[in-house]
Amino acid sequence: KQEVTQIPAALSVPEGENLVLNCSFTDSAIYNLQWFRQDPGKGLTSLLLIQSSQREQTSGRLNASLDKSSGRSTLYIAASQPGDSATYLCAVRFPTGANSKLTFGKGITLSVRP
Amino acid sequence: DTEVTQTPKHLVMGMTNKKSLKCEQHMGHRAMYWYKQKAKKPPELMFVYSYEKLSINESVPSRFSPECPNSSLLNLHLHALQPEDSALYLCASSRHRETGELFFGEGSRLTVL
DSSP states (O other): OOOEEOSOSEEEEETTOOEEEEEEESOSOOSEEEEEEEOTTSOEEEEEEEETTOSEEEETTEEEEEETTTTEEEEEESSOOGGGOEEEEEEEEEEETTEEEEEEOOOEEEEEEO | OOOEEEEOSEEEEOTTOEEEEEEEEOSOOSEEEEEEEOTTSOOEEEEEEETTEEEEEOSOOTTEEEEEEETTEEEEEEESOOGGGOEEEEEEEESSTTTOOOEEOOOEEEEEO
16 A cells, blocks of 8 residues: 655754654655645645655755655755744655556644744 | 635535535646645545546545536535535646646635534
């Protein structure tokens, strides 16, 4: 079964800390992996997309890496700020027969303390 | 412009009502999606349209009826819903179904009384 796991479910850090959010998945045959941010009651905001052939992507203070062989991705957030407080979701697009399906992890709720 | 627009933002309906949720994107994306999200859970896929044809239906009850009138619009028609259908309904789009980056709308918060 194709699954995506995010541990821990919640994380609290002081402002300014560099932090790493982890994502693991069960099948190395993926199309791509996408990190999202969700604020309470809002939609999902795409942060970074890593295609299967790529190893990492960067956007501002965010860097996401992909290691297909070990089934892992990390989202690195540099110099965290209170505005980074949100739920971060990892989603992996697995091939499923003639289609593909985006499978989400349960998310990590991040709280950055001032 | 990476915007997916959903209307209405909030909807309250009785179990005998018929209502519709609407979604629009002008990014030229050819894949559009409906997701359902309950509180503190990840989104669950309901339907996928690719080039205006329904390509995935995740065994969704028939009281939910999707429609894709053209490449920019996606509707979700609601009829005879149950209180447990109350959730945040999210629309998303991507350039291609297999490899494209997904962009989500802000969602429609549905309450069924």
